[in-house]
């Protein structure tokens with residue numbers, strides 16, 4: 640039984656014709672990458688999968704249940720979302736922010752317990768931002784904020800992770816550390832579905848890819864079947880050179 644699936648899903652982008660209907664089955668243990676050029680609808684898709692936007696057609700299901708039939712708390716226990724450039728509504732410390740990840744597991748008006756704090760601190764430590772726990776999030780660097788956002792979802796402990804550009808703002812070491820963490824989450828039976836701009840990171844870390852083309856076409860499947868240089872060149876309107884490194888293809892843009 641896939642954790643997250645879509646049935647003939649068409650996302651709603653105002654003023655744009657219907658794109659290819661997406662019937663995706665994101666299984667437990669799988670890591671999916673969504674690739675496509677700017678403005679193609681990656682974020683809109685992620686928001687639709689999170690239940691934050693209504694599909695134009697079709698539906699999203701969590702397990703056997705239609706997402707639209709589930710309450711926000713149930714969804715929040717099962718789906719964790721890392722948004723692109725998350726803006727904080729009010730000033731909060733790093734620890735308070737990570738504790739928000741525990742809220743779906745509390746009953747209304749219940750205060751966080753010592754165990755919630757332990758889990759939040761542990762998540763901050765995993766992302767290497769525990770030394771910042773007393774700092775206001777709005778004083779952090781872009782990469783530090785991104786790691787706090789990921790730690791918050793780690794503290795939430797959902798079955799399914801949805802991430803919009805999780806490597807944004809991260810240096811190379813932290814990009815790899817975050818992708819490694821997401822792979823470990825998948826290995827422990829969770830599912831991971833993320834938008835990525837870096838084709839090579841996606842090729843290396845994702846076992847499934849969804850390609851969204853500007854003309855509304857889409858295709859998806861196991862990564863090795865999606866890494867066809869001509870298809871990737873058409874995706875980005877960019878000539879590529881393919882080389883092999885560490886037993887896997889690496890795509891380098893042609894200069895000029």
Ligand SMILES: Nc1ncnc2c1ncn2[C@@H]1O[C@H](COP(=O)(O)OP(=O)(O)OP(=O)(O)O)[C@@H](O)[C@H]1O
Nearest residue numbers: 652653675676677678679680681682683684723834
């Ligand atoms: N509320 C809205 N009203 C009108 N158009 C919108 C709205 N929200 C998004 N769009 C448009 O929908 C399209 C898809 O946007 P989306 O953010 O999903 O793209 P994306 O693939 O994530 O892009 P990027 O790679 O630049 O992050 C864009 O052309 C965007 O301008």
